[in-house]
Amino acid sequence: MLKTSFRTHSSRIALAAWSSLLFALAAHAQAPEGRQTAPLANSGASYERKRIKRTVTLDSLQGWDLLYDTPEGRVYFDWDSQFLYLAVQTKDETEVRFDLDANGDGWFQGAENFSIRLLKSATGVTPLVRRFDNVQNKEHPVWAEVLLPEGSVRGHQLTTEQGVVQLVALPIGLLGTGRKPGAEVGFRALWGGAALAEPLPELPLLRLQLTDDSEALAGPLAAHLSLRDRALVAGGLVRGTLELTNSGLKPLFLKQVFLPDGTVIVDLKDPIMILNPGERLKKEFRFVLPEGPEPASVVLRGGAEREEGGVSVVALASVERQEPYALSLDHDIKPILSAAPDGPARRRLLVATITGRREGKTSGLVHLILPSGWSVEGEVKRTISLSYPNERRSVSFKLSAPAGLAPGRYPVEALCEIGGKSYRAKVDFTVQ
Structure with a gap:
């Protein structure tokens, strides 16, 4: 669903870029432990630009790394190979919004600019994600709601002695953000009236670097x-x-x-x-x-x-x-012809590969969960054995789709039980 069009975005980009430039040229200071910090604009606070890779939870702020602290609120920013973790702590409950330049190429540049509002709901906090697209329509760039898989973005709210904390976990791949250390993102946190302002307030984004040291x-x-x-x-x-x-x-x-x-x-x-x-x-x-x-x-x-x-x-x-083991699937992506007679046109190969990272020998069981009417040549369940770290073992399944299937995508799931744990992977076969 398309949102507000920004007709004056050129001047806004120029001002935002100038603010960011002033921010980037500000003298760097040192944190108490010697790690480099930069001053926060219009504030006596400072922040660490390098954000070390760490996993945190939404259940509490324990283990989170403080980005900066002001009298109005505290802001947290963490990341790992799966998520960006963002949080704001304020004295009282208020509106919160995070803005992300996911590619680090400048706010209002490209298509990877995201605004995440945390909306209060009966079940807690519901994130609303919008993406600013300056690629498809440069004359009138627009905000558009991002359709996300249910549960892929998680929000939470905590009440502590220090105030109210609103937290969100965003899948990195979903937002197009670089997963590797060294990637840069632009970030700002807004709360209170600034979180609801339209058009957006002219505040610079912090240039943060995702790093593992x-x-x-x-x-x-x-x-x-x-x-x-x-x-x-x-x-x-x-x-x-x-x-x-x-x-x-x-x-x-x-x-x-x-x-x-x-x-x-x-x-x-x-x-x-x-x-x-x-x-x-x-x-x-x-x-x-x-x-x-x-x-x-x-x-x-x-x-x-x-x-x-x-x-x-x-x-x-x-x-x-x-994880001590990893399961991956490879399959023939050529569409299946439902009207074809029984034979190669309705048969496809699926290969399940298990990678073991632990020392010692172990064995497990791989089996498939097929759509209704589908069949597999031989046993649906196969035994797989591993003998040394980083060993990869594959098992192949020859699948057959029934005739007369409606066109569409049909999911096939593999489940591997090994080392006392279960691992799942899924692929879609296309039927025409």
Whole structure:
């Protein structure tokens, strides 16, 4: 459904671009832990531009990373390989809206500009997503409602001692946002009267970078975390290095060095506790990734505290706890001819592939859930065995569609039961 047309969008784009430019040119500051921050326009607050990859829940703000804090409200922004997580905390219940430039190419540029309003409903909070399209009709770009699969965008509201929190989880792929670290997005949060304003208020968007690591720098002392593997299953070995660098002209004396595995070094006799000018020291660490939700991105912390002034630098890195197994499907996409006689025109091949990421041998069962009247050559259920990590095993199914089917799409689902868990995947066959 088409919404309001913006006939004066050119001047609005120019003003928004100028505001963003001023914002980008503002001097950067350092967070208390040494990670780089930028000042928030017209506010004494600041924010971290690099947003570390982490998984959070909508049940509470525990584990969320604060983007910025103002007297009027707090704003949170997190992400992982599946979702963008956004939240606003205000003293009282109010209207909330988030604006996203999903491609990071400028507000009102292209077609990937989204406005998400959180509407109060009988079941809690219902997100309303609109997309601004400046591609199909450049003369009169419009807002259009985005038709989303039911339940794909989740909203929630919490009441805490500090106020009311409104949260939303947006599927990254659904909005066309880059999933990989390094992607940039434009973002702003509005609440109260600004959330309802039409046309949109002339406020710059923050330019945020999605990342899986963030170094820290405080004066001449820098900290950086590197990981050997960015994705592991629970029980896998996390291995990495904390690197400390002194770019100054004087030795630096460290009070303590702390590693992601929980190790804290306070022995002043340890060579790592003194960093000479230009020196770069490395400390390796390793630990077993604990059990927990899958998939989920876990943030690791490592750094050091100086003797002088108690200044700390804390570098961040993210590791993804993967599902121990993955199921994927491949199929012949050529349309099935329902009027054709029994034979190749009504038969198609479906291949189910299981990838195992755990150590040791295991076996599982793959079976299909077929549309009514469809059949498979041989057994519907097949056994599959895996012997070593990252092994891939495939089983093939020859399917036959019945004659006289109405044109349309027919879903075929595969279910794999392995390692005490179930995995599902689905494909659609087209009938003509």
